[in-house]
Amino acid sequence: MKTLLRQVALIAFAMVACCALAAPRANAAQKIEISQYGQFMGGFPWIIALKQGFLRDEGLDIEGFISSAGGGTSVRNLLASGLPFGEVASGAAIAAIKQGVPLIIVYAATNNIGEITWMTTPDKPINSIKDLVGRTVGYTSPKSTTEMALRMSLANAGVPVDKVKLVSTGGLGGALSMLKAGNIDAAPFVDPTLTASGSEFKKVFLAADHMPPLHFSFGVAAPEFAAKNPDTVRKFVNARRRAVDWLYAHPEDGVAYCAEFLEVDKSLAAKILPKFIAGKYWSPGNFTRQGLESNVTGLQLIGALEGTIDWDKYVDQKFLPEDLRSNLAQ
Numbered sequence: 571m572k573t574l575l576r577q578v579a580l581i582a583f584a585m586v587a588c589c590a591l592a593a594p595r596a597n598a599a600q601k602i603e604i605s606q607y608g609q610f611m612g613g614f615p616w617i618i619a620l621k622q623g624f625l626r627d628e629g630l631d632i633e634g635f636i637s638s639a640g641g642g643t644s645v646r647n648l649l650a651s652g653l654p655f656g657e658v659a660s661g662a663a664i665a666a667i668k669q670g671v672p673l674i675i676v677y678a679a680t681n682n683i684g685e686i687t688w689m690t691t692p693d694k695p696i697n698s699i700k701d702l703v704g705r706t707v708g709y710t711s712p713k714s715t716t717e718m719a720l721r722m723s724l725a726n727a728g729v730p731v732d733k734v735k736l737v738s739t740g741g742l743g744g745a746l747s748m749l750k751a752g753n754i755d756a757a758p759f760v761d762p763t764l765t766a767s768g769s770e771f772k773k774v775f776l777a778a779d780h781m782p783p784l785h786f787s788f789g790v791a792a793p794e795f796a797a798k799n800p801d802t803v804r805k806f807v808n809a810r811r812r813a814v815d816w817l818y819a820h821p822e823d824g825v826a827y828c829a830e831f832l833e834v835d836k837s838l839a840a841k842i843l844p845k846f847i848a849g850k851y852w853s854p855g856n857f858t859r860q861g862l863e864s865n866v867t868g869l870q871l872i873g874a875l876e877g878t879i880d881w882d883k884y885v886d887q888k889f890l891p892e893d894l895r896s897n898l899a900q
Contacts, residue, residue: 599633603656
């Protein structure tokens, strides 16, 4: 039955992809899929690429972006669109390719896990990751990024995972509610909630402090679309690269875009953006071996991957400018 369902799913993906590739290009401006656009900072460079005119300079008529809940939903939306190129979480891309979904990875979007932080209430005697022994700690959902970050952080900090009770909260909102109700001892926070929380909660640990470099999200494309439109894919990659370079060169000017992207006021955005810039969160597109292999380690820890990955079969660097291409050999 599982084999039959997998075959049906693959046929459905193939049909969706073929329909997308066969669809005529609309005269009006188009949108591209950026997973959880406006919710997580991974997709932030795209608003700069749009508002600074980098997309237009490349001859791309893009009016905005499609946001989705992430995971397989983002991959399905991307393949179903008239422009099957976009950005998705690394785990979603790897899972899709492993299942035979037609998808190639064309650039690395991030260098690390970012600002994901586990917080607790001030009354609890929990001040570091090692204090979580014997405690109940939340993550959003099984095989999620937060579960991967939590398990990797515990392992790298030398905290036995079997000494910590890990529970799924059903989302970031659920995690916050459970923490306030006293049902869990620590919960994952991301911006803008993280920075806006003030003294109501206190930091337990920042995942990035306990994790190696990680390409947390990828730029991806349908392989047939990329083969037929290589210059279009390169233009997207170039526009985004220019946006990342601009952001690092003009951090103060990026605050207004950050406020618009997260739908917060500029004073809060001015506190959020410098953290990502200081951590060199965004990659201009280049891959590192460690950034890729950290995905393997994390996915193995959450039971989402067995064995290793032949990155030469997943990653196609020909769409990157030559100065961003890396030797990914062992």
